[in-house]
Amino acid sequence: MTTFSDAPWDTPESSLEAGAFCSVCLVDMNASGADKVKGKCHLPIRKEPGGPVYKAALRNAAARLMQTGIPAEEKRKAARRLVRLMREAGMEVGEVTRKAAGVK
Numbered sequence: 001m002t003t004f005s006d007a008p009w010d011t012p013e014s015s016l017e018a019g020a021f022c023s024v025c026l027v028d029m030n031a032s033g034a035d036k037v038k039g040k041c042h043l044p045i046r047k048e049p050g051g052p053v054y055k056a057a058l059r060n061a062a063a064r065l066m067q068t069g070i071p072a073e074e075k076r077k078a079a080r081r082l083v084r085l086m087r088e089a090g091m092e093v094g095e096v097t098r099k100a101a102g103v104k
Contacts, residue, residue, distance in 0.1 A: 002053055004089045009056035012047045013038060023049045026061055026078040027070055042068050043078060045085070058086050062097045075100055 013021055018036040022028045024046035030036050043061040045053050062082055065075060079101035086093045098104065 002085065002088055005052040005054045007054065007056075009054045009060060010047075011044050011057075013044065016048070020049050024051075026081055027068070027074050029070065029074065042070055053085055053089070055089055055091060058082060058089065058091065062086070062094055065100060066096065076102060 012024060016024070018038045018041075021038050021044065022030060022036045022041040024044045025041040026043040026045055027041065028036075029040040029042070043064065045057040045061055047054065061078070065079060065082065068075070070078070079097055080103070082097055083093050083101045083103055086097075
Protein backbone atom coordinates (compact mmCIF):
# COMPACT_ATOMS: atom_id res chain seq x y z
CA MET A 1 0.00 0.00 0.00
CA THR A 2 1.22 3.45 -0.87
CA THR A 3 2.00 5.86 1.94
CA PHE A 4 1.14 9.53 1.54
CA SER A 5 2.43 12.73 3.10
CA ASP A 6 0.58 15.97 3.77
CA ALA A 7 3.89 17.81 4.29
CA PRO A 8 4.75 20.83 2.12
CA TRP A 9 6.13 19.93 -1.30
CA ASP A 10 9.33 21.09 -2.95
CA THR A 11 10.76 19.28 -5.97
CA PRO A 12 13.81 17.15 -5.17
CA GLU A 13 15.39 17.65 -8.61
CA SER A 14 18.45 19.55 -7.36
CA SER A 15 19.11 17.24 -4.42
CA LEU A 16 18.99 13.86 -6.21
CA GLU A 17 21.24 12.20 -8.76
CA ALA A 18 19.60 11.62 -12.16
CA GLY A 19 18.72 7.95 -11.55
CA ALA A 20 17.16 8.67 -8.17
CA PHE A 21 15.29 11.68 -9.52
CA CYS A 22 13.84 9.70 -12.41
CA SER A 23 12.67 7.00 -10.00
CA VAL A 24 10.50 9.52 -8.09
CA CYS A 25 8.84 10.86 -11.25
CA LEU A 26 5.61 9.76 -12.92
CA VAL A 27 7.25 9.91 -16.36
CA ASP A 28 10.73 8.64 -17.31
CA MET A 29 11.43 9.13 -21.02
CA ASN A 30 15.00 7.76 -20.84
CA ALA A 31 15.75 4.79 -23.07
CA SER A 32 15.85 1.48 -21.23
CA GLY A 33 19.41 0.68 -20.15
CA ALA A 34 20.71 4.16 -21.02
CA ASP A 35 22.21 6.59 -18.51
CA LYS A 36 19.47 8.63 -16.86
CA VAL A 37 19.07 12.30 -17.78
CA LYS A 38 16.96 14.48 -15.46
CA GLY A 39 15.58 16.48 -18.38
CA LYS A 40 13.80 13.36 -19.63
CA CYS A 41 11.98 12.80 -16.33
CA HIS A 42 8.80 14.67 -15.47
CA LEU A 43 6.29 15.17 -12.67
CA PRO A 44 8.09 14.14 -9.46
CA ILE A 45 5.77 12.92 -6.69
CA ARG A 46 8.24 11.75 -4.02
CA LYS A 47 11.23 13.48 -2.41
CA GLU A 48 13.31 10.29 -2.34
CA PRO A 49 13.10 6.80 -3.81
CA GLY A 50 10.85 4.63 -1.66
CA GLY A 51 9.56 7.64 0.26
CA PRO A 52 5.93 8.64 0.64
CA VAL A 53 3.95 10.19 -2.19
CA TYR A 54 3.28 13.85 -1.42
CA LYS A 55 -0.32 14.90 -1.87
CA ALA A 56 0.80 18.40 -2.81
CA ALA A 57 3.03 16.86 -5.50
CA LEU A 58 0.04 14.96 -6.90
CA ARG A 59 -1.92 18.23 -7.13
CA ASN A 60 1.08 19.89 -8.77
CA ALA A 61 1.49 17.03 -11.26
CA ALA A 62 -2.21 17.13 -12.13
CA ALA A 63 -1.98 20.88 -12.75
CA ARG A 64 1.16 20.56 -14.89
CA LEU A 65 0.35 17.36 -16.79
CA MET A 66 -1.09 19.02 -19.89
CA GLN A 67 1.74 21.60 -19.95
CA THR A 68 4.51 19.02 -20.29
CA GLY A 69 6.00 18.30 -23.68
CA ILE A 70 5.64 14.56 -23.38
CA PRO A 71 3.95 12.35 -25.98
CA ALA A 72 0.20 11.84 -25.70
CA GLU A 73 0.51 8.15 -24.73
CA GLU A 74 2.88 9.03 -21.87
CA LYS A 75 0.47 11.74 -20.72
CA ARG A 76 -2.35 9.21 -20.67
CA LYS A 77 -0.27 6.73 -18.65
CA ALA A 78 0.76 9.45 -16.19
CA ALA A 79 -2.84 10.65 -15.89
CA ARG A 80 -4.07 7.12 -15.18
CA ARG A 81 -1.44 6.72 -12.47
CA LEU A 82 -2.36 10.12 -11.05
CA VAL A 83 -6.04 9.18 -10.90
CA ARG A 84 -5.21 5.92 -9.11
CA LEU A 85 -2.90 7.57 -6.58
CA MET A 86 -5.21 10.52 -5.92
CA ARG A 87 -8.16 8.22 -5.32
CA GLU A 88 -6.06 6.02 -3.04
CA ALA A 89 -5.06 9.16 -1.10
CA GLY A 90 -8.71 10.20 -0.79
CA MET A 91 -8.22 13.24 -3.00
CA GLU A 92 -10.63 14.70 -5.52
CA VAL A 93 -9.54 14.16 -9.11
CA GLY A 94 -10.17 17.05 -11.48
CA GLU A 95 -12.06 16.71 -14.73
CA VAL A 96 -9.03 17.51 -16.91
CA THR A 97 -6.97 14.75 -15.27
CA ARG A 98 -9.83 12.24 -15.54
CA LYS A 99 -10.32 13.14 -19.20
CA ALA A 100 -6.57 12.81 -19.92
CA ALA A 101 -6.67 9.38 -18.26
CA GLY A 102 -9.75 8.33 -20.20
CA VAL A 103 -11.73 7.57 -17.03
CA LYS A 104 -15.00 8.91 -15.63
